[in-house]
Amino acid sequence: MPVHSSFLGTQYVTVPISTSIVLPNAVLVLQTPHSDKIFPYFELGAGGAFVSISGSDSANPSESGINHFNSDPDASDFVFAWQLKAGIKAEIFKNTYLFLEYRYLFIDPTSYTFGSTDYPGVHLPTTSWNVNLGRQEYNLFITDLQYKF
Template sequence: MVRTTYCAAFLLACMAISPLSTAGQAANDQGLYVGIFGGLGAATATSLQQQGAVYLRPPQKLPILPINAKGSTAISTSVALGGAHLGYEWNRLNLASNWGLRPAAELEGVYIGKHSPTGEMPVMPRFLGMQYVTVPTTAGVFLANAIFTLETPYSSKVFPYLGLGAGMAFVSIKGSDSANPSEPGINHFNSDPDASDSAFAMQIKAGIKGRITKNLRLFAEYRHLSIDATSYKFGATDYPGLHLPTATWHVNMGRQKYNLFVAGLQYKF
C-alpha cells in the first residue's frame, strides 16, 4: 500500500506537467461522486488505565484489594485502513484571476484494521509491580466531511484540496491480555477478553487529485484522525487454585490519534 500511495503521488505530479489552461476548461458540472481508498499509517501513544479489585477471602467479596494500574501505550503502532465515500460537488465559486473553489459534502466510512497497542502500567499498590495490557483494536469510523477543492490557472488536471470531518467511531477490542511478570501465564481478563465502545471522531485531510478521464479521478492525501477517549469492561480473573478471584475489570483508553496516508479513486457521475 505504501508503493500504491507513492505511485499515486507520482502520477498526479506527472499530470500537473501539462499546458496551462483557463479555469473554465477545468470546470465540470456539479454532481454526485463515489470513491474508494486504502492506506497505511500509525496510531500515536495514548493513556491506558486498568481498575478493579482482588477478593482476598473467597467466596466472600470482602475484604478487597483495590487495583489501579495507569500508564501509556507505545510511541506508535502501525495500522492499515480502507474505506469508501459518497459525495456531492457543487459548481465552481469564482475567486480572482482564474482561481476558483469547489465545495463538496461527503458521507464516508473508514475501517481501521487490527493493531495491538500495549500499555506499560505501574500498579497501585506498588508492591504488585508492573502490568502490561495489550488491546488488539479495530475501529469503524463514519464521518460527514466538508471538502474544498482549489482550481488554479496552472493546471486543468490536478487540484489541491482540504477537508474537515466529524462523526462517530465504533471501537472493538478482541482478545485483550493483562499480564504481570510476577504471575506468568495469567491473563487477568481471561473470563471475557472482548469489549467495545463508541466515541466522537474528527478528522482533517489534505491532498491532491487529478483527472484521469472526464469522470475518473485519482487522489492521494494525508489524514489526521482523532477518536475521543473510550472505556471498556472486561471479565474477571478466573483461575481457580492459581489466582485469587477478582471483580470485573474496567479499562480506560485516552484519545486515539492516527496519522494516515491514503490513495484512491473517485468516479464522478
C-alpha cells in the first residue's frame, strides 16, 4: 500500500498478515413445518483474533534497498472479533445434506510497532515505527455438502 508523505515522499508498505481466530458460537435452529428436511439456522460468535505480521517492508523509491522496518519487521496484536452466520441446511437425498450459508466476520482495528531503521553509515537511524490498521470486515458465502454414514 502506498503511503504519501510530503516529507518522506511515497513509501510503499507491505504487511503480510496472518490471522488466527477463536469464536465460540451460540446457534439457534428454527422449527418449521418442514423441520424433518429443512433446517434454517442463525449463529452468533464472539471471541478473539491473533493477527500477526511477518516480514513487513517499508520502502521508498529514492532509497533503493532500504527496509525502514529492518531491525524488526515482525509484530502482532490480539483483538476482539465477532461473527454472524445465517444459513439453511436441507436434506436433498437420504443421508445427504446441502448447506447454504452467509457469514459476516468483524475484526477490531490493530496496532503494531516495528523496528527502527538501522543501516549504519548508509541511513540515519530512526525510532521504532508505529502502524495502525483499521478494522477488517469479511462477507463470506459458503456452500457445503454433507453425507452421513
